[in-house]
Amino acid sequence: MSPCPRPDLISRYAAGDVGLDDAAGWAVEAHLESCASCRALLVDAVDPPTQDLLDRVARTVAAGIAVGPAPVRRRPWRRTGVLGRSLPWLAVAAGLMLAAVGFEKVYPDLPSLVLLVAPVAPLLPVAAAWSRRTDPAWELLVSTPRNGLGLLLRRTLTVLAVVLPVLAAAGWGTGHSPALWLLPCLAFTAGSLALGALVGVDRAAVGLAAAWAAGVIVPSISVGHLPAVLGAGSWPGWAAVTGALTAAVSLRAAGIRRPGGHRS
Incomplete structure (x- = not known):
């Protein structure tokens, strides 16, 4: 331990003497950390x-430490996670x-409105799950190295x-073949991800x-029949489109960097 400074030096330090040079002030501060008598x-x-003033501050701090912070009131309905942020849009999709x-x-x-709506049913929830506007942790997310295709x-x-x-x-309730609602749904989902590398996933999903x-939907209802792309023999085409768009997602993975983002 360094030798104790002179009492007058400690007095000048306590009084905030402007004539006390920085080196002497630093030396006094360093010594006070390890010397109880000089602190006295x-x-x-x-x-x-x-x-x-110091006594009042010390009493206030001590009282605050003794009492502790008030317990945080947790709300069980608070929306957290991907499902929480997408919950309104998931409800919309289910309602449709x-x-x-x-x-x-x-x-x-x-x-069939089921076949007409099925291809785009997941698009709005996907847009909400990958949008900076609905993600409170967006700034933290973009700083992580795993913020690309895997997270998406x-x-x-x-x-x-x-x-x-x-x-x-x-x-099942309307008796339609699973291929006629599943494959278009997957194709549009893959299309929103592939196009999202260029314009942003949220924009791509909403645009599609x-x-x-x-x-398709409005003209089909107007004319009173389903288009050929939703006919009974259309599923091989949807399967091919789904495969091609899935491959495109892998090729465009470098363009998917962050929620709400696009090509960097």
Whole structure:
């Protein structure tokens, strides 16, 4: 331990003497950390108003430590995770499928709304699961090295794990072949991921959903029959498209960097 500084030096340090050079002040500070007797001299050298302030601060800090922080009230309904952030859109997707089943049962002469809606049912939840607007941890996420295709696929599979059972129930309830609702659904999901490397997954998903609604759903309802792309023999084409788009996702993996992002 260094030798104790002179009492007058400690007094000047306590008083904040501007004439005390930096080197001497640093030496006093370093010594005070390991010398209780000099710290006692420092307390005696402090003027009464300052000492009173220090005492009040010490009492306040001690009281706060003794009481501790108030317990955080946890809300069991608080939305967390991918499903929590996508929950409103998952509810929308489920509601659309249930409405499609209802319309198909009530109006059997209309083209199958289940087949028309199934391809785009998961797109809005996928967009919500990979959007910076719905992800409070976005800034933390973009700083991690695993923020690319692997994370996107995990989030997409989480969404599909919720949406596909609803589609399966709707398809079973209306008697449609699984290939006619499953393959278009997977094809559009893969298409949103592949196109997302260029324009962002959220934009791609919303754009594809809007294009399908305007180009297929509305015209099919207007003319009263399903288009050829949803006919009984269309599933091989959907299978080929799904495979090609899945391969494109792998090739464009470098362009998927972050939620809401696109090619870097």
